[in-house]
Amino acid sequence: MRRAVDVPALVESARAGSPRAVARLISLVEDGHPALREVMAALAPHSGSAYVIGITGSPGVGKSTSTTALVGAFRERGLRVGVLAVDPSSPFSGGALLGDRVRMQDHALDPEVYIRSMASRGHLGGLSWTTPQAIRVLDAAGCDVVLVETVGVGQSEVEIAGLADTSIVLLAPGMGDGIQAAKAGILEIGDVFVVNKADRDGADATVRDLRHMISLGDRTEPGLWRPPVVKTVASQKLGLDEVMEALDKHRAFIEENGELVRRRERRAADEIESIALAAVRARFGHVAGHEGLGALARQVVAGEIDPYAAADRLVDRLEA
Incomplete structure (x- = not known):
């Protein structure tokens, strides 16, 4: 069981200079805590x-x-x-x-x-x-x-x-x-x-x-x-x-x-991309066990379809 987090109070304490609050926030980041989205939203204005x-x-x-x-x-x-x-x-x-x-x-x-x-x-x-x-x-x-x-x-x-x-x-x-x-x-x-x-x-x-x-x-x-x-x-x-x-x-x-603004915009773009790709991987994390994967693999081996077309078909099935 994960301990409940009072995000507003934690952010307020961190803003006031509490080392323990800062440590707790970074621990939430490292653990990928469910409250992380709320934490980032609360920190954004500051x-x-x-x-x-x-x-x-x-x-x-x-x-x-x-x-x-x-x-x-x-x-x-x-x-x-x-x-x-x-x-x-x-x-x-x-x-x-x-x-x-x-x-x-x-x-x-x-x-x-x-x-x-x-x-x-x-x-x-x-x-x-x-x-x-x-x-x-x-x-x-x-x-x-x-x-x-x-x-x-x-x-x-x-x-x-x-x-x-x-x-x-x-x-x-x-x-x-x-x-x-x-x-x-x-x-x-x-x-x-x-x-x-x-x-x-x-x-x-x-x-x-x-x-x-x-x-x-x-x-x-x-x-x-x-x-x-x-x-x-x-x-x-x-x-x-x-x-x-x-x-x-x-x-x-x-x-x-x-250049400072451009560097920070590139940094934000990389961060957004990283989070988005992590979300995509989590959504499609069950690809290895997908029932259609084996059939597609057999078709590729038999030369009936190329691997790119097979991947497109698999993605279509996952999104369906």
Whole structure:
């Protein structure tokens, strides 16, 4: 039995800054609770103001340390910050391993910072499939900035570009990241590149390689954003001012040319499509056991009908 949810009271508490209410709302999102539609309808009038920053990169480049440093920088500006740290799923419980959350204890007692670990649950792209709705919860709860830290799985991790207003790509010297960037299409998703652990040998070479690859891309045309490359040592908060300056410049750039609105509209379109496809899958989830499927399969094997025509007939029967 699922516990009944007083949605108006829960949303009101979250809007008032209750961490427990925010946690409960995100749990409803992750569980796909029947009250989720009511929750989203209640949150809609209060969302749309948070700035979403995605942080991605290969494992070991210092994503959690950099995220922690950015949280501190935004808090110094008096902003309320939400963090969604998407962790790999536990193979036993399916839950998040909480590694990122453990590393962010510096802000654990700050009431103006909300940190939530989310399990990827096998979803490719470095995110959880519920991340867009979780962002909406933090947005409506009054967060000025939402930082989304991805799993760190490498080349499949480009989904963040469609979710964030600004995407930060983290790299580190000595990890072959220059080659990985070229292979993974990272040049296409990064708005700001950060070479972390810049106190290591090879940092300047990594910066040089990145700038060279960016110069070869089609974003060097006049009027297009050219991603800056910044060096940091996040554990010592070195280079953080330069990162914040780059973020400010990118936000101003996309606000001025209308790209911010276009990105958010694309994000909403992707979210709508995802929800619609989930509804279609749920409606037609019994396809495998449909009595007409076997007959159609036999016709395809016999060459009496092609698989596309068979699929059309099956859909017609399901909709009848």
